[in-house]
Amino acid sequence: MCFSWVSGTWILNGDECTDTVTEAIKIGYRHIDGAEAYGNDKEIGIAIQRAIGEGIVDRKDLFIANKISDPNNAGYQGTKKLVKRQLQVMGLEYFDLYMIHSPMQVNTLFLHRMLTLVLTYMVLHT
DSSP states (O other), rough: OOOTTTTTTTTTHHHHHHHHHHHHHHHHOOEEEOGGGGHHHHHHHHHHHHHHTTTOOOOOOOOEEEEEGGGGGGGGGHHHHHHHHHHHHOOSSSOEEEEEEESOOOOOHHHHHHHHHHHHHHHOOO
């Protein structure tokens, strides 16, 4: 099992991710941090559903955070679609925290970047 106090889920994939996150929940972890860039939403979701199904924890006792990482998914409509897709893949109804993963690799004008961030913020608050 590979689980670090500081590395979170970003290095985990496949069965190793599912097993590690399940074990982390079993031993008391309640904050699960993911991101679009990690590519392991499905595995994290399986682990969460497994832990809930086995009666280890209730959803309300977990604090699940996720992030938007790809600037192509940013903006109002893009973020709305991404959040919906991530929730569906993970088998969740909501995230406790949703963030903009920084730094986003956006090669546009500063004004466009700020507009994208504002529109992303609007999605998260509507």
